[in-house]
Amino acid sequence: MTRPWNDLEGVSLGRYWLKQCLSETENDAWFLTRYDATCDAAVRIKRADSDTAAEQLEMWRAAVAIDHPHIVRMLDAGRADAEGMDVIYAVCEYPDDFLSSALAERPLSIAEAGEVLDACLTALGFLHERGLVHGAVAAEHIMAFGDRIKLPSDTIRRGGNPAEDMWELGATLVEILTRNRPQPGADIPWAPEPFGTIVQRTMGKNPAERWTVADIQAYLRPAPEPVPVPVVVEPEPAVMAAPVAVEEPEPAREPEPVRRREFEPIPEPVRRHGYGMKWVPIAGLVAAAGLGAFFLPKSKAPAVKPAVQPPAAPAPVPIQRNPAPTRVQAAAPVESAERRRDPTAIWRVVVFEYSKRGQAEHKAQTLNEKRPELHAEVFTPKGNRAPYLVALGGFMTYDEAERVKRQARAAGMPRDTFVRNYRQ
Numbered sequence: 001m002t003r004p005w006n007d008l009e010g011v012s013l014g015r016y017w018l019k020q021c022l023s024e025t026e027n028d029a030w031f032l033t034r035y036d037a038t039c040d041a042a043v044r045i046k047r048a049d050s051d052t053a054a055e056q057l058e059m060w061r062a063a064v065a066i067d068h069p070h071i072v073r074m075l076d077a078g079r080a081d082a083e084g085m086d087v088i089y090a091v092c093e094y095p096d097d098f099l100s101s102a103l104a105e106r107p108l109s110i111a112e113a114g115e116v117l118d119a120c121l122t123a124l125g126f127l128h129e130r131g132l133v134h135g136a137v138a139a140e141h142i143m144a145f146g147d148r149i150k151l152p153s154d155t156i157r158r159g160g161n162p163a164e165d166m167w168e169l170g171a172t173l174v175e176i177l178t179r180n181r182p183q184p185g186a187d188i189p190w191a192p193e194p195f196g197t198i199v200q201r202t203m204g205k206n207p208a209e210r211w212t213v214a215d216i217q218a219y220l221r222p223a224p225e226p227v228p229v230p231v232v233v234e235p236e237p238a239v240m241a242a243p244v245a246v247e248e249p250e251p252a253r254e255p256e257p258v259r260r261r262e263f264e265p266i267p268e269p270v271r272r273h274g275y276g277m278k279w280v281p282i283a284g285l286v287a288a289a290g291l292g293a294f295f296l297p298k299s300k301a302p303a304v305k306p307a308v309q310p311p312a313a314p315a316p317v318p319i320q321r322n323p324a325p326t327r328v329q330a331a332a333p334v335e336s337a338e339r340r341r342d343p344t345a346i347w348r349v350v351v352f353e354y355s356k357r358g359q360a361e362h363k364a365q366t367l368n369e370k371r372p373e374l375h376a377e378v379f380t381p382k383g384n385r386a387p388y389l390v391a392l393g394g395f396m397t398y399d400e401a402e403r404v405k406r407q408a409r410a411a412g413m414p415r416d417t418f419v420r421n422y423r424q
Helices: 052-064 100-104 110-129 162-178 195-200 213-220 277-295 355-370 398-410
Strands: 021-024 028-034 040-047 074-084 085-093 144-145 146-148 346-353 376-379 386-398 420-423
Touching: 040 052, 052 074, 052 085, 100 162, 110 146, 110 162, 110 195, 110 213, 162 195, 195 213, 346 355, 346 376, 346 398, 355 376, 355 386, 386 398, 398 420
Parallel strands: none
Antiparallel strands: 021 028, 028 040, 040 085, 074 085, 144 146, 346 386, 346 420, 376 386
């Protein structure tokens, strides 16, 4: 009798401890394990006595070298004894969520479907260029790591027909938009544009006629039309006409100088220096008159006032360049130690951020099932609208929040978990 996979919970595969059975089939199973001191991982195990075990282990070990932002990272692969059962295993990154979980609540929007399509195209293009196929493009296998979408790496294999991946991609587009996955051989379903054309071109019965990754990318982002280059036509040489005699104009006569009378003064040219120099002689006379009135004896004869009072010389105004500001600008606020000890402050430990409330509540529920001691909850700093934050431990003092943040990171939460005061 074959031993059930869930009986292996608590068994050690060398350095990997099978903590919890996540899913199982007749041929394999997934377990939760610990990769290192900071993060969890998922380990897939299969019996090593099958005909394809050696080839599968070789492919898993080769997948460890694959490094792509939209393909799940393979951390390790090997062979081990699980309490008398010879197995092969592959250790992978542990995801935050699966696309199938989101589809259980609602179909994806056009924008969300575009994000999934772009991630799948990037990953499949990377594999097909290297002679590899994926073989498992479906919502139940597509995973989310924060805001990044990835395809699994344990199903990658050599050989195979890339057209099969393209059929699965078209079926996945229908699945995420309608929550119904079409079956092979069925009629091609309808889908909204621009996905409808992609579905029609990838799910045809003839694999040779199916669109490739490059075809879809060219359809979504067509190359700009070339700018026409103007053709320069050389003009025909003009026929030289017979020369025509042209009368030369008479040279212009210089005007005779104006004769002035001997007693007529010649006006001085006007000199411009930037300042009002025409006031300088009058200012000198005014200064001389003032000195004379001070040193000469005073006379009782009445002073004769000039007919026109000369204006005083204007005082030059100094020009300031880049004058210093008169208003002192306040420095940027800094979180001081006194503010951190403020008993009225509300400090929270934020571990995830979502734009949809349903996604945040699902994540908080998942965390509470795995880590009930962290007390995850959904918090919205802007009222009942995005962003929806998944916070740990409720609201606390600064020291309590820092302690919970360290505890969360030690438990495998993201390294960018942060503490913030949300008191307005």
